[in-house]
Amino acid sequence: MTTVFTLDNIITVLRQTSILFLLSQGLTVVILTGNIDFSVGPLAALCGCICAQMIVHGFPAGLGIVSALMTGAAFGLTNGLLVGKLKLPSFVATYGMSMVASGLATIVMNGGVIYGLPADLTALGAGTVGILPVPVIVTGITFAFLYAVLKKTSFGRCVYLTGLNQSAARYSGINSLMTILAAYLLSGLFGAAGGVVMTARLNAADAGMTEAYGLKIIAAVVVGGSSLLGGEGGVERTFLGALVLTVISNIMNIAGIASEWQNLVFGVIILLIGGLDYSRHHRS
């Protein structure tokens, strides 16, 4: 028992959690508004690929990262307009955009894989500051930022109120279009950041690199206990959700459970937590 909770192990787990958590942080804001974003994973892959391609073609790492973030922002704003302005169901809009993202990623990569990126970039994934891995630091800083925005600013409150009752929010003078737009913008930016950090960590990029995360990005938010109805939860809960999923995955790996069975276990866990959330709401 004593060996599990060593500082080393804790840091390792945090590092393993960081990319999943980064991806699901921005998504949390969207879910708080009562919407969903299926495009985070494919968008992260696209942004990672764009960053890698830019660098391989001789641009500085910084420019690669900025291009990735701008791509994320563009996708986020498009999602926001489709959902907030054109009133498309967020399921449809973001699923469509996820296909666009993964299609673009394949085109950008020309079907290939990029290996061996410069140290400027890989430091973002593999470097450490003191004993802390850089991905943990990045994720920690964005977490603190997002937590403060959601819990301590008027904008954050508008996010919650929009998710709690969009009609009442409108009748209170809250601009739900701007709120939804900003939420998707954050989701896009965090997707891009996750993609860049992942590329740096893997020291490689390919169009399907985030497929392993799949719906786990959404599951982290739900397992953490944020309501898919919107308005309840927060990034701190998503942190717990991402941590739980990572630890369960670790345990299954150590126990030598085959990956097919791992999915089954995840499925059951998500059903249980979803069921609890549902029954909690229908009791009140």
Added chain:
Amino acid sequence: MEPMLRIENLCKSFPGVKALDNMSFDLYPGEVHILAGENGAGKSTLSKCILGYVRPDGGHMFLDGKEIAFASPKDSLACGIAAVYQELTMVPWLNAAENIFFNREPVYGKTGIVRTGKMISDARTILSDLGSHDIDVTVPVRKLGIAKQQMVEIARALSMDPRLIIFDEPTSALSEKDTEALFAKIHDLKKKGAGIIYISHRMKEYDRIGDRITVMRDGKYICTGRVSDFSGEELIHHMVGRKTVRIYSRREEKAASRTESDQHRKTEGPAPAEIKEVLKVENLCDKKGRVKNCSLSLRSGEIAGIAGLVGSGRTELARLLFGIDKAGSGKVLLHGEDITGCSPGKLVRKGIGLLPEDRKEQGLALRASLAWNVTSAGLHKAFPGHILDRRTEKKLSEDYMEDLNIAARDTEVRALNMSGGNQQKLVLAKWLLADTDVIIFDEPTRGIDVQAKREIYAHMAQLAASGKAILLISSELSELIGMCDRIYVMREGAISGELSGEELSEEKIGEMMFGVGV
């Protein structure tokens, strides 16, 4: 002759209201029997009982002398009873033919395969019979426009070949020509011996098609007679009645406090608040034709009322003023500044607030805490730097709980778990915090207890006294007369008149609401 439908002492209660109170009614074959009364008089509940949507708590209904107790609309349909509703009840993305024969589609033998061709030609026949040759029965009804949809709705009821039909405000969306065609059809049905119950607020129609009329008020039977035996004024008098208790009279309160302050003024001489025009509305129209050329003005320190039947455009006007819907034409000026087309968010900052009619869906975030609701419209006032502060929020909420006498365990209680009266006071709290110069109250006392009503009235009076301009929309005439300095009356989307001072009476407002003697 035996009545085909006889209703005796029917009673039905909903939480907080007696919708039907010993109601009696009868209908003979070949008769058009008009059912009249204000909104909430119980007409719809009565028709829902006849149709089997609602089960009465007590009393008896007889069809052809046999007692009936319908468990669902299916049973009433089986007995040949059909209805045309004011609110359209069609499936918007199905076409007219599919809607008319919904769930009764003609099929090939027992295959269950729909005979589309027959369905379409039958639908055409029924509609042309109603004079609506021009309706395309193959396009989704949502594309047809409201008047044509209403004709399809009527066609559906007629296609069931009913012997008893209830029409609930069938003509409110119809043109003159369609109305004529409908009346001709009703005449045919009469001749064939069908019984017709006709519900309408349009008194002009009573003479044209009605044989007898029954007036209801507060769920009770008031009187029945031949249509020709009543004058318009008499009918209004029966419908409106003499409202018994006025639970709050601002004018009496004002009169009482004026004598006090007059004595006060001699000694200290506080300057009377300067009265100026705050809100001016010029020829405002919406885009759907539900608000037509409305002009009104609102001064600081006064309460102006808007009376009108449900559907007269009152709430739509409020939604326009608050920027929820965009105006089609016309202008809104606040302190002389043109604010037409501003979003609700901008309007709140400029000084317009709205307590919406549906407090559960529009007024409050029910899943949120009391404190969150208190600050929801006034985040910019409570936290001018955009940074939230839990202590400020708690303090503000506690202050409003005390000022407005809101009963709740603490500021963290979810709005969901509060009573209707306390919820409404919570909506008021959020607009007190937003501190807007104009406050629109849309049905602020619907469904709340007398004590909470009285408190809300007192706060409205206080707000006006402090210089706010208040617009009160209400279905309760006694509430309007008790609270308002002036009353605008709306009818069919337009402002049909303005009353003030001694002119404020239930009869006078009633006449303008129903459009009699204008």
